Amino acid sequence: MSEPIYRANVLVCTGTGCDSSGAGSVIDALRGEVERRELQGEVRVIETGCRGFCAMGPIVIVYPEGLFYCQVQTTDVEELVEETLVKGRILQRLVFEVPHSQQAVPFYDEIPFYEKQQRITLRNCGVIDPESIDEYIARGGYEALGKVLSEMSSEDVIEEVKASGLRGRGGAGFLTGLKWEFTARAPGDVKYVVCNADEGDPGAFMDRSILEGDPHSVIEGMAICGYSVGSSEGYVYCRAEYPLAIKRLRLAIEQAEEYGLLGDDIFGSGFGFHLKIKEGAGAFVCGEETALIASIEGKRGEPRPRPPFPAVSGLWGKPTNNNNVKSYANVPQIIRNGAEWFAAIGTPRSPGTAIFALTGKVENTGLIEVPMGITLREIIYDIGGGIPDGKEFKAVQTGGPLGGCLPASGLDLQVDFDSLRQAGAVMGSGGMIVVDEETCMVEFSKYFLTFASAESCGKCVPCRVGGRRMLEILTRITEGEGTPEDIDQIKEIAKGMDSDSLCALGQLTPGPIMSALRYFEDEFHAHINEDRCPAKQCVNMISYYVSPETCVGCGMCKRECPVQVIDGERRMIHIINQDGCIKCNTCFEVCPFDAIVKLSGGEIEVPEEPIPVGSFGK
Amino acid sequence: MAQIKSLEELRRLRERVERDISTRRDTGTTIIVGMGTCGIASGARETMRAILEEVRRRDMDVNVTTVGCIGMCNKEPLVDIEQAGKPRVSYGNITPDMAPRLIEEHLVNGQVVEEWVVGRLQEDE
Numbered sequence A: 001m002s003e004p005i006y007r008a009n010v011l012v013c014t015g016t017g018c019d020s021s022g023a024g025s026v027i028d029a030l031r032g033e034v035e036r037r038e039l040q041g042e043v044r045v046i047e048t049g050c051r052g053f054c055a056m057g058p059i060v061i062v063y064p065e066g067l068f069y070c071q072v073q074t075t076d077v078e079e080l081v082e083e084t085l086v087k088g089r090i091l092q093r094l095v096f097e098v099p100h101s102q103q104a105v106p107f108y109d110e111i112p113f114y115e116k117q118q119r120i121t122l123r124n125c126g127v128i129d130p131e132s133i134d135e136y137i138a139r140g141g142y143e144a145l146g147k148v149l150s151e152m153s154s155e156d157v158i159e160e161v162k163a164s165g166l167r168g169r170g171g172a173g174f175l176t177g178l179k180w181e182f183t184a185r186a187p188g189d190v191k192y193v194v195c196n197a198d199e200g201d202p203g204a205f206m207d208r209s210i211l212e213g214d215p216h217s218v219i220e221g222m223a224i225c226g227y228s229v230g231s232s233e234g235y236v237y238c239r240a241e242y243p244l245a246i247k248r249l250r251l252a253i254e255q256a257e258e259y260g261l262l263g264d265d266i267f268g269s270g271f272g273f274h275l276k277i278k279e280g281a282g283a284f285v286c287g288e289e290t291a292l293i294a295s296i297e298g299k300r301g302e303p304r305p306r307p308p309f310p311a312v313s314g315l316w317g318k319p320t321n322n323n324n325v326k327s328y329a330n331v332p333q334i335i336r337n338g339a340e341w342f343a344a345i346g347t348p349r350s351p352g353t354a355i356f357a358l359t360g361k362v363e364n365t366g367l368i369e370v371p372m373g374i375t376l377r378e379i380i381y382d383i384g385g386g387i388p389d390g391k392e393f394k395a396v397q398t399g400g401p402l403g404g405c406l407p408a409s410g411l412d413l414q415v416d417f418d419s420l421r422q423a424g425a426v427m428g429s430g431g432m433i434v435v436d437e438e439t440c441m442v443e444f445s446k447y448f449l450t451f452a453s454a455e456s457c458g459k460c461v462p463c464r465v466g467g468r469r470m471l472e473i474l475t476r477i478t479e480g481e482g483t484p485e486d487i488d489q490i491k492e493i494a495k496g497m498d499s500d501s502l503c504a505l506g507q508l509t510p511g512p513i514m515s516a517l518r519y520f521e522d523e524f525h526a527h528i529n530e531d532r533c534p535a536k537q538c539v540n541m542i543s544y545y546v547s548p549e550t551c552v553g554c555g556m557c558k559r560e561c562p563v564q565v566i567d568g569e570r571r572m573i574h575i576i577n578q579d580g581c582i583k584c585n586t587c588f589e590v591c592p593f594d595a596i597v598k599l600s601g602g603e604i605e606v607p608e609e610p611i612p613v614g615s616f617g618k
Numbered sequence B: 001m002a003q004i005k006s007l008e009e010l011r012r013l014r015e016r017v018e019r020d021i022s023t024r025r026d027t028g029t030t031i032i033v034g035m036g037t038c039g040i041a042s043g044a045r046e047t048m049r050a051i052l053e054e055v056r057r058r059d060m061d062v063n064v065t066t067v068g069c070i071g072m073c074n075k076e077p078l079v080d081i082e083q084a085g086k087p088r089v090s091y092g093n094i095t096p097d098m099a100p101r102l103i104e105e106h107l108v109n110g111q112v113v114e115e116w117v118v119g120r121l122q123e124d125e
């Protein structure tokens, strides 16, 4: 053996997040510095997929110690190599610090962000080099495929997947094994396996991370599926906006073909499986399975009514099994470790883990994988580190633009497919947006509605027109023009969209508004009946005043006001001219004495014109 | 690349490539080489290379890491061996030619090379 043994592995995340914060040049600098110090025979620099903590990127992890360095820049590289790789010392200034407590946590496995996580689907992401099939194999990769092809019948495989209780990770949570069985039983010689990697939910990037960080797990899962449903051809439908994912997947397919793990007669079993990539243009509706299939066929990406389901009549009219990236990625481990192992993780009816893209008003944002059944409080406070700037938690939206929100009373909810649905939110694709007290829930639901209605394909009326009408109503409400009938109208439109839309896009578009109404109806009423936005965000309903008691007459607000509607000289109480104010919030931000008062639905008493500081009310 | 035609062949390949990622696992055994300025000056780099070479030759499952100066500069190069459940043993003045014997006796035969020992550290001290 001529391959040297490396005492240290330096893993640099080159996921899309870290890449955009400069991981590429950090890698080059690291390789250069390692060579300059002639360490290349002992230290290996490896590019990996996403670690989930993208906000702290570029992330560099040094093994065997498991040292976790964040926000590493090229200027840090020389010292990093000197201190850590030569002298074995921790470079304190690159170590992660817990927000608030400022406690330094140098080791990967002790960082609170990771402590409550359980990485199963993402087990290889950030740990192996995704461009090396050998590293995947070193972690047990393709053993499940080998086992399936040499020891199991296709019925055995389906039974095993059914027994694991795996539910589809694409949103609806349908039992994966059962779906496979439908496809397997459907009559026909030619069948297809499709992987849905469209990932249209804005802000979600778990599927991308898997394709970028562990592409072979998806390939292996799809090949196993092909064997059990009787298909020798698969398609991965991935949006073209994911160039790195596509590149790594393509490379992985080539490597698997070279090893004979894709192609004809895999493992000498006679079973063959071929995989192709189909790039999508990135329309949200193309994530819906019938639209996706139409798009692969080269047709316009529009959904069609189901049944027939793709399992019976899918791609080119043939029986087709479609699953999400994460669903496939879980399969090899279920086969390797057994259905019981998987079923024991999570909750009885939702076994396994959930992956969320945690964003919004939390200290630590990123991609997390947690066992089903964990509470929202644990996710938001223990992993997410709580709400920044001492603000109050207000709501959390799960399931993306077709999901729903939950208020503080839902924080102790144990998250799984069913509990979320009962509470009016959904698991969906795994988006999780946390908002604080400064978010207006009418505005918040309007944001999702704007997205969903813009992405309507227009084929069916309830979705196309219903979405627009609802958006008009919400816009009116946020502008202070709402009427008492609006709420009933929203509810009526929602009912129609839910029952009459062609696909789940239209059916679920009212979700965010309905859940906001369920938990925050008072806020809607305040807008409509009192012209008041409780979160003080809707500009037509707020006003700014200079508090005559607090103002010291420093003139800062007057100087900074972009429309010059503030009156007053030095040492005089300043006055905002209400008619000209554009509610830009500048004075509120710049006043060094917190003398600017922001009000919605009320006013305070101020002098008619500037008077000397201290003389008000005397 | 050769095609993999059976589960056996896959497992053989796995054994071969597993070592590549072994530093990313806890092997239970760590060899720690003192790499302060003092260590480097007295030849710790060469000692480490010799240790790595020996580990490779014997295809052993151990992690090799470095550590800064620990204040026994006259005993450099210092090499510590840490095994799960056993006290950490520090060896002093380890030159490259001593590496094979150190590894053979301590790690393969499980016997501490008493004459080279300069200290012992109980776990969790």
Ligand SMILES: Cc1cc2nc3c(=O)[nH]c(=O)nc-3n(C[C@H](O)[C@H](O)[C@H](O)COP(=O)(O)O)c2cc1C
Residues within 6 Å of the ligand: A167, A168, A169, A170, A171, A172, A173, A174, A176, A179, A196, A197, A198, A199, A200, A201, A284, A285, A286, A287, A288, A289, A290, A322, A323, A324, A325, A327, A429, A503, A504, A505
């Ligand atoms: C508008 C819309 C968008 C969707 N987008 C996705 C998507 O991006 N990825 C996905 O896997 N499923 C998406 N789905 C769900 C798919 O139709 C389908 O249920 C899913 O791919 C099945 O996979 P699973 O059984 O593994 O969950 C979407 C559904 C709708 C209605």
Ligand code: FES
Residues within 6 Å of the ligand: A013, A014, A015, A016, A017, A018, A019, A049, A050, A051, A052, A053, A054, A055, A057, A058, A059
């Ligand atoms: S891209 Fe690097 S941690 Fe996510």
